[in-house]
Amino acid sequence: MMVFFWQCVLFLSLASALLVHADMKLDCRPDTVTLVWTENRSQADTSLFRLGNCFPTSFSPRRAVFSVDVNNCNFKRLVTGSHLLYTNDLTYISSPDSNILPSTHLVVCEYESCCTVICFILCRPKDWYPMMYYPVFNTYGEGDLEFHIGLMNADFSGPATSTSFPLGSLIPIMASVVQKSHQPLLLLLEECIATSTPELHPKSSIYPIITNKGCLVDSKISRSKFEPRQTSSEIHLSLQALRFAHGEEVFIHCSLVAWDPVGLTNTRKACYYVKDHGWKLLDNSTYSNLCDCCESSCTSRRVRSIRSEKHGIVQKAVLGPLTITMNS
Structure with a gap:
């Protein structure tokens, strides 16, 4: 079943996000996304990267890692025919006195159905319509x-x-x-x-x-x-x-x-x-x-x-x- 499932998933990473000064690796799973940004500029502060509104799960002097749920971080969902797209922005928040300008890179995960409705149900992430809960007064x-x-x-x-x-x-x-x-x-x-x-x-x-x-x-x-x-x-x-x-x-x-x-x-x-x-x-x-x-x-x-x-x-x-x- 799992082998059949992964045949239904198509992962996309836009080429424009792969720059000469950095490398981005993206792993789209059924309900989670893992993004690893490797930075070549020594003066860049990897703690200042944001995936949507999420902070890095972990970071080092040259790498920022995000391991998040697709229902978090302000991922946007789009259904086009048999395709389900989750999109987000990876942004660099430059400090006021930094020589590195703020930047934004598009992140896309695409889940593609097979030829049947059953396969589409298997391919889409869980919590198709996530419940929103706000513990507030x-x-x-x-x-x-x-x-x-x-x-x-x-x-x-x-x-x-x-x-x-x-x-x-x-x-x-x-x-x-x-x-x-x-x-x-x-x-x-x-x-x-x-x-x-x-x-x-x-x-x-x-x-x-x-x-x-x-x-x-x-x-x-x-x-x-x-x-x-x-x-x-x-x-x-x-x-x-x-x-x-x-x-x-x-x-x-x-x-x-x-x-x-x-x-x-x-x-x-x-x-x-x-x-x-x-x-x-x-x-x-x-x-x-x-x-x-x-x-x-x-x-x-x-x-x-x-x-x-x-x-x-x-x-x-x-x-x-x-x-x-x-x-x-």
Whole structure:
């Protein structure tokens, strides 16, 4: 049966993606794709390659490896007759001061049916119509983008089973953006504050969590931190439960920003403080100097609309209520 199956699969790799300075190898399986990009330019940072919105599964100084499910990473599916195509973009996110320009290469996996409907069923990847599940409390729309924010369990694998957290424990928070027709976007938390009210008022008592365009200021006095990204369209925050509004309902008000992945600046970033090491940039620690302004004021050098679809979209969101309890 397996021999018959693999006779039904046709793998394509566009010749235009094989450049003189690199080599791309692609392995299309029934439900997974493995891509190995070997880079010949010594100054290239292989950690900056993205397959759709997925980060490399592993990387070395000269190689980036992706081993992913075809239902993830923003693969696009197209059915043409007896052919099923999965397409995506392999992009290189160049840093602002790099001599290497950003680049994009098309990735294509084609599954071809045999002469019968039975063979087509065997050839297509499983989860033909994948179920979409978002473990969230709140959903917000902005054009054809959907923003989500919610409380998660300890390993971020599912929604939290309780909204009560002992003082000093870590509160797992996940925010995400669902991208429909957009190019892959990077989700950032521009600002988050805690209050005891679901709406902000001039007299509301607030506790700053993230300020100054993406600086997790709470991490300077607590164990709060950004967790490593799984995909660019999600951001995971471990927030240490604070004394603010003890015993009362707590609401966390955030500004979510969906941003061009190649446009990280000192006003579009995710920074957290590491004891004895200073401020660290979540997405590329090599450029943690973008976080230097967290100790002063992070301002843009050029005035531009933050709601410009070309540069990013901002969405307000409220998480809660949740309760901080004393340790038993």
